[in-house]
Structures are given as C-alpha cells and as structure tokens.
C-alpha cells in the first residue's frame with residue numbers, strides 16, 4: 001500500500017493523560033494525528049516571580065520548540081504553546097537542563113500565587129517570600145483528593161484573589177488572615193474566613209499543615225476542598241482543626 005494511504009499514527013488518550021500529569025496539555029485539534037497535534041507546556045512560577053535568566057531560557061525554548069510565543073496564565077505561570085508532538089521529548093530534555101521547572105499538575109499543591117505585597121506600598125507582609133516558603137514546605141504534597149491552590153495577598157485589596165483559592169492568605173494588622181475552600185471555575189465558591197488570624201509565620205505554617213492534612217483525610221476523590229467543607233460543614237471543620245491543634 002502506498003505510504004500516503006496508510007492511516008496516520010495518532011496520539012492515544014493514555015499518552016494525552018500521561019502528558020497532562022507532567023503539565024503538558026493537548027490543544028484543541030481536528031483529530032489526534034501525531035503530525036498535527038500541538039501541546040502547551042506549562043512552566044512553574046512561584047509567587048509571580050521570574051528571574052531574567054529564567055525568562056531568557058523560556059524565550060529560547062519557545063523559539064526552538066514552539067512558535068516563538070509565551071502565554072501568561074491566570075495564575076501567574078508561563079506556558080509555551082503550540083509545541084508539535086514530535087518536539088516534546090527534545091523540549092522536555094532541554095527543560096531539564098535549563099533553570100526552569102515544569103509546573104505542577106494533578107491532585108497536588110499547585111504553584112503558589114502572590115501579589116507584589118513585598119514592595120507594594122499597601123503591603124503588610126512579605127508576600128513573595130511567603131509564597132516561596134510555602135512552596136518549599138508544601139509544594140511536594142501529592143495524592144490529595146483534587147488540586148489545591150494557594151494565593152497570598154499583602155493587604156485587604158486582595159489583588160491575588162485569595163478568596164477564590166482553596167487556601168487564601170491575606171496580610172493585615174492582626175496577622176495572617178486565612179480563608180479556606182474558595183474556588184473559581186464552573187461552580188465558584190467564596191472561601192470561608194477562619195475566625196482568628198495566625199499571629200506569626202510559625203503559627204501560619206502549622207495551621208496550613210493541619211488544613212491540608214484535614215483535606216487529605218476528609219475529602220472524597222475528585223472533591224475540591226470547598227465541596228468537602230460544604231458536605232461536612234464549616235463549624236465541624238473548625239472544630240476538627242482546633243481539636244488537633
């Protein structure tokens with residue numbers, strides 16, 4: 001049979017799912033042909049901060065493997081769109097050798113978003129330093145019921161939208177105000193505010209660990225944190241984290 005009449009090899013659903021676990025997302029396509037499918041490769045950014053060196057590396061990868069563009073995600077991340085399937089292995093190798101890291105994907109703590117409260121004139125806390133510290137401490141938490149998003153804001157203007165994150169932190173004169181169970185998406189939910197703020201960073205880290213542990217134990221598979229709180233009740237959640245604190 002002439003080569004042109006042979007069916008084109010396709011990208012299988014299993015391959016697409018495995019790529020998604022590595023923060024590589026299939027783009028919309030007319031079919032699953034390996035020659036035609038394009039992917040978006042997401043890069044980790046914590047607290048919205050990128051060094052000039054990382055930006056140069058991302059630009060090089062976008063030029064070499066994508067179509068020379070980079071997209072900024074709504075959660076302060078970078079992604080390289082329109083990467084052909086055949087170029088993915090080379091891009092992944094190049095990414096490993098670069099100062100960049102792949103974004104987090106799946107049922108885990110995702111990249112942490114922060115406003116520039118560190119130097120914004122309204123900022124009451126070091127938002128970017130805190131985002132970095134939180135990611136270092138909790139960024140490896142996996143096997144949660146669903147994704148877990150954290151945002152840090154330096155003051156009550158809440159530019160980083162902590163109330164629509166699974167865990168939101170807002171700096172205030174009282175300390176670190178915390179909201180839980182927020183989300184955007186198809187069924188948006190405003191986070192519930194904890195009655196008492198964390199007085200200092202040590203207390204904040206301790207509380208966040210308790211909160212994530214609670215979700216890991218009580219959340220059902222594929223249930224967002226806010227939905228778990230609604231099912232079990234916010235007073236009960238508060239009771240539970242106070243009981244173990």
Ligand code: SF4
Nearest residue numbers: 115120123154155159
């Ligand atoms: S939330 Fe407050 S500190 Fe952060 S950028 Fe907005 S105004 Fe500045």
